[in-house]
Amino acid sequence: MxxxxxxxxxxxxxxxxxxxxxxxxxxxxxxxxxxxxxxxxxxxxxxxxxxxxxxxxxxxxxxxxxxxxxxVPPPETQVTVALSLLKSPQRFDLFLEKATELGITRIVPMITKRTVSTPDSGKIERKLERWRGIVQSAARQSRRLHLPELTPPLAFRDALSLDGYDLRLIAHESEKTFPSFEPAGKKILFLVGGEGGFTDAEVAEAEAAGFTPVSFGASVLRAETAGLFAVALVRSMLLAEADPAKRL
CATH class of the missing domain: 2.40.240.20 (Hypothetical PUA domain-like; domain 1)
Structure with a gap:
């Protein structure tokens, strides 16, 4: 059940x-x-x-x-994805659902330079309520004892100021490498852009704020796919972890 x-x-x-x-x-x-x-x-x-x-x-x-x-204490390994709001609400909903199933800890809807769909202040609470329903339904099905945190939308620069993370990474299609790291027991933040990705200026600003640009492979992923890949990547790296408390 x-x-x-x-x-x-x-x-x-x-x-x-x-x-x-x-x-x-x-x-x-x-x-x-x-x-x-x-x-x-x-x-x-x-x-x-x-x-x-x-x-x-x-x-x-x-x-x-x-x-x-x-x-039951929360997993020691924690993954946050700050994902740009998307033009298609259904695609953002898909990310919410599947990222919850995969074990994401915190979801940050983000507004970047190229964000197409920006909700006005009067509709934010209604959107958040609907998003929480999607997250709770996915958490129910996947039997999660800890609901992911869902924040109100943040501007890109405010997302750069999120602290308390051991690793801060920004996905960018022009990057060619992925740094080797051990995720177990760490708090990890991924920034993922929307349609069109991040601008060069945003990537440079993120680097100046301490973020490391990373590649998610040679093919260009849709935004929601890239966000899911980030969570699944960490989850897959933890499957052999001997301590279950560190798994997602």
């Missing part, structure tokens, strides 16, 4: 109780036909792993007792 997410307001850990409503309730009650007595895997998206013994299913929510709660 998929993993289901409960918000802090729906959790009463002191009394080992939880309620599920909204989209998660719809999936459980209408799609999976959940009944009293069923055990449902739940998480708060911040490391809680538990089961909900369903006791009552109403019209708009279900509730029950929390069983076998435990806390």
């Amino acid at each position: 998929d993993l289901f997410y409960v918000l802090p307001r729906q959790l009463d850990l002191d009394h080992a109780r939880a309620t599920i409503d909204s989209e998660e309730f719809h999936h459980l009650a209408r799609v999976l036909r959940c009944q009293p007595g069923d055990l449902v895997p739940i998480t708060d998206g911040a490391g809680l792993a538990a089961e909900l013994m369903v006791e009552a299913v109403g019209k708009h929510s279900l509730e029950g007792a929390i069983k076998n709660p435990r806390h």
